Amino acid sequence: MKQYTITRARSTVPLGDAVDGTPWEEATVFRIDEFSWHEVGPKPLTTGRVCYDDEAIYLQFSVEDREITASVTALNGPTFEDSSVEFFADPTPDEDSRYFNFEPNCCGQFKVAWQEAGWQERGIDRDLISPELADRISIRTSVPGPTTDGESDADGWWLAAAIPFDVLSELTGREIAPTAGTEWRGNFYRSGVATDSQKATWNPIEKPAxxxxSPEYFGRLRFE
Structure with missing residues (x-):
């Protein structure tokens, strides 16, 4: 099981791709480079950084992508079908297996939900974020939106986001306010790729498809 330390930011975290001279500089880089289902073709690399303060958790992704496409414009739509990244996390791993998923596409549209393991198979409802809560999440990307058709000359894109802890608290019905030593479970993913061979994760998932x-394959996320 991989482990990642979420660095505490000592100053305002900018939502962009700049690293030098910002709190991102102190954050450890993670690599989404576990291609558990690779059979043929390229292995596009995605890297990222995470930090936090009293108000929010901040995510920064850098994505290799030669076919940058996005068509989803609705909140909680199937953004995983677009060029996208994903962050899944269980903020209370000692209590149960419930987790939230944050799935932004390259143009900044996203889905957020709160569910428990096996909800799909057991027909259990999940809670999708409301428009009012979603408006409090901030996202910046390098791809002009709201859609893109893949005709850009760019060979990659970046995305940065700030998810306030009070938004997560309202979504989950739990007090989410991590401090030094708090430990979550989670994983980072790359989606919207050409084939299953290009699907990648940070912590490996040992399943045939x-x-x-799969929260049983979440890695450890420890707050500094």
Missing amino acids: PDYH
Whole structure:
């Protein structure tokens, strides 16, 4: 099981791709480079950083992508079908297996939900974020939106996001306010790729077919 330390930011975290001279500089880089279902073709690399303060958790992704496409414009739509990244996390791993998923596409549209393991198979409802809560999540990307058709000359894109802890608290019905030593479980994913061979994760998933909703394969996320 992989481990990642979420660095505490000592100053305002900018939502962009700049690293030098910002709190991102102190954050450890993670690599989404576990291609558990690879059979043929390239292995596009995605890297990222995470930090936090009293208000929010901040995510920064850098994505290798030669076919940058996005068509989803609705909140909680199937953004995983677009060029996208994903962050799944269980903020209370000692209590149960419930987790939230944050799935932004390259243009900044996203889905957020709160569910428990096996919700799909057992027909259990999940809670999707409301428009009012979603408006409090901030995202910046390098791809002009709201859609893109893959005709850009760019060979990659970046995305940065700030997810306030009070938004997660309202979504989950739990007090989410991590401090030094708090430990979550989670994983980072790359989606919207050409084939299953290009689907990648941070912590490996040992299943015969892609299944990102696999909290049993979450890694450790420890807050500094």
